[in-house]
Amino acid sequence: MNKAFGSDIAASRADGLPRNGDRTMANILIARQTHYRPELVSRAMRTVEWLELCQSRWRERRQLAELDDAALKDIGLSRADVAREARRWPWEGPRRLM
Numbered sequence: 154m155n156k157a158f159g160s161d162i163a164a165s166r167a168d169g170l171p172r173n174g175d176r177t178m179a180n181i182l183i184a185r186q187t188h189y190r191p192e193l194v195s196r197a198m199r200t201v202e203w204l205e206l207c208q209s210r211w212r213e214r215r216q217l218a219e220l221d222d223a224a225l226k227d228i229g230l231s232r233a234d235v236a237r238e239a240r241r242w243p244w245e246g247p248r249r250l251m
Contacts, residue, residue, distance in 0.1 A: 207243035214239045 217230075218239040225235060 203244075210245075211243040214241070214243075 217235055220235070222232065225232065
């Protein structure tokens with residue numbers, strides 16, 4: 154089986170839609186968009202990756218805010234540094250703290 158993106162989905166049925174067992178909304182949308190407009194799939198994948206990055210930043214900042222003072226001292230951060238970082242929006246990249 155060819156492992157190229159979307160090739161296993163499009164080849165699964167004559168109309169290009171995934172088989173019944175693979176009919177998640179994402180697979181159906183990818184199969185349809187790949188057939189008609191591959192640039193939309195690329196844009197959608199970049200958007201999903203960006204949203205995952207934002208979620209990861211939010212989660213890491215929450216975990217950083219939950220550390221106690223001894224752990225913050227070990228990594229060289231003050232409570233003020235952590236508070237400033239925790240207030241930032243998820244789409245803002247990390248600042249250099251040191």
